[in-house]
Amino acid sequence: MNLEVDKHRLMSEIEELALISDAEAPAVTRIVFTPTDLIARAWFLARCKEAGLAIRQDAIGNIFARWNGQDPNATAVATGSHIDAIPNAGKYDGVVGVLGGLEAIRALQQSGFTPKRSIELILFTSEEPTRFGIGCLGSRLLSGSLSPEAAKKLTDKDGAPIEQIRRAAGLQEELETVKLPAGHYQAFVELHIEQGALLEQKQIPLGIVSKIAAPSSFRIFIEGAGGHAGGVLMPDRRDALCAASELILAIEHQAKASGSTDTVATVGICEVFPGAVNSIPSRVNLSVDIRDTDLQRRDSVIGAMDASSHVIAAKRGITIRQELVNADAPGDCAANIVETLSESCRKHGLSFLTIVSRAYHDSLFMSRIAPVGMLFIPCRNGYSHRPDEYASPDDIARGTLVLAETLGSLAG
Ligand code: GLV
Ligand code: MN
Numbered sequence: 001m002n003l004e005v006d007k008h009r010l011m012s013e014i015e016e017l018a019l020i021s022d023a024e025a026p027a028v029t030r031i032v033f034t035p036t037d038l039i040a041r042a043w044f045l046a047r048c049k050e051a052g053l054a055i056r057q058d059a060i061g062n063i064f065a066r067w068n069g070q071d072p073n074a075t076a077v078a079t080g081s082h083i084d085a086i087p088n089a090g091k092y093d094g095v096v097g098v099l100g101g102l103e104a105i106r107a108l109q110q111s112g113f114t115p116k117r118s119i120e121l122i123l124f125t126s127e128e129p130t131r132f133g134i135g136c137l138g139s140r141l142l143s144g145s146l147s148p149e150a151a152k153k154l155t156d157k158d159g160a161p162i163e164q165i166r167r168a169a170g171l172q173e174e175l176e177t178v179k180l181p182a183g184h185y186q187a188f189v190e191l192h193i194e195q196g197a198l199l200e201q202k203q204i205p206l207g208i209v210s211k212i213a214a215p216s217s218f219r220i221f222i223e224g225a226g227g228h229a230g231g232v233l234m235p236d237r238r239d240a241l242c243a244a245s246e247l248i249l250a251i252e253h254q255a256k257a258s259g260s261t262d263t264v265a266t267v268g269i270c271e272v273f274p275g276a277v278n279s280i281p282s283r284v285n286l287s288v289d290i291r292d293t294d295l296q297r298r299d300s301v302i303g304a305m306d307a308s309s310h311v312i313a314a315k316r317g318i319t320i321r322q323e324l325v326n327a328d329a330p331g332d333c334a335a336n337i338v339e340t341l342s343e344s345c346r347k348h349g350l351s352f353l354t355i356v357s358r359a360y361h362d363s364l365f366m367s368r369i370a371p372v373g374m375l376f377i378p379c380r381n382g383y384s385h386r387p388d389e390y391a392s393p394d395d396i397a398r399g400t401l402v403l404a405e406t407l408g409s410l411a412g
């Protein structure tokens with residue numbers, strides 16, 4: 001196989017997709033099933049059709065673009081990621097895995113290689129939790145990690161039901177048809193930016209992931225008593241925002257005190273009601289994200305957060321109610337795929353680092369039904385989920401080359 005990645009085509013596609021956005025460049029905002037996201041999906045489908053891939057779309061909008069292999073009975077090898085982007089994000093998160101996956105297939109095609117197994121490119125729906133509050137919606141449903149019944153209860157921030165939203169996006173089949181059986185894929189490999197700074201610091205061009213950290217998230221509803229900012233004296237207050245502040249700091253403290261820097265906790269959403277300068281906050285809704293590479297340690301931080309909620313609620317005479325959104329186990333990458341990725345790096349004379357993924361990815365859920373592997377490329381300063389996220393064309397092309405080599409080996 002003489003593989004040649006067309007770096008210029010790939011970079012111009014990344015730039016083109018970045019312009020399909022609800023934020024002003026260089027920022028990218030692409031929330032699932034918005035008109036902008038639907039335009040981006042149509043654009044992606046057109047690129048897949050140009051590459052001669054056979055398209056299927058499931059009921060949640062996961063897109064499967066298949067290069068048929070010689071043996072129709074052999075299980076397929078898959079790659080892919082997501083193109084939805086959180087508000088005010090960058091161009092590369094997810095996109096490198098989708099467009100890099102497409103370019104890897106084109107490089108294999110152009111080399112004259114004919115795969116025995118089919119190679120399938122997957123665009124997963126809503127890896128980001130922005131719209132429905134839960135991340136990896138497409139891969140969760142596909143792997144059976146989220147039941148169709150639970151998925152049907154999801155609504156967006158404005159209360160619109162997911163069933164209505166996806167049907168308006170043209171997805172008419174039932175969610176029950178999305179799940180794929182274990183063994184449906186021979187292997188799944190995802191190319192992604194690191195979203196951390198380790199590769200850059202060590203000046204190593206590639207990371208081969210060994211394990212994906214365990215994510216969890218919660219919604220917290222705090223209810224106190226509102227009132228006039230001048231009229232209600234301090235001893236009489238039950239201020240929901242003051243309680244929230246105490247809880248946020250307790251969560252931060254508990255993550256820092258876990259004994260490991262692998263524990264991370266973030267309160268990324270804080271909604272305050274009624275939201276007037278001269279009105280005491282009566283209600284606050286928080287969204288909390290707690291992760292660790294170690295499940296027990298993560299769960300002990302969750303336990304400590306629960307305990308703090310009780311103490312703060314009792315002390316301040318308010319109520320704090322918690323709702324679990326997700327608490328997922330970590331995922332392991334498969335030894336045979338780690339080995340194939342390593343072999344591909346060696347073949348091209350590229351050094352690599354074995355690395356843990358602290359971000360979650362669709363690979364985490366694909367690991368419930370298939371052997372998975374992940375390949376990381378560096379991103380400047382480790383920045384991600386911000387407009388100045390950047391991965392160099394050379395790093396993107398290197399990752400795509402190793403992905404192509406790996407898909408070729410796995411597809412036989
Ligand atoms: C994925 O975007 C994550 O938050 O890890
Ligand atoms: Mn992301």
Ligand code: MN
Nearest residue numbers: 093094127361
């Ligand atoms: Mn991502």
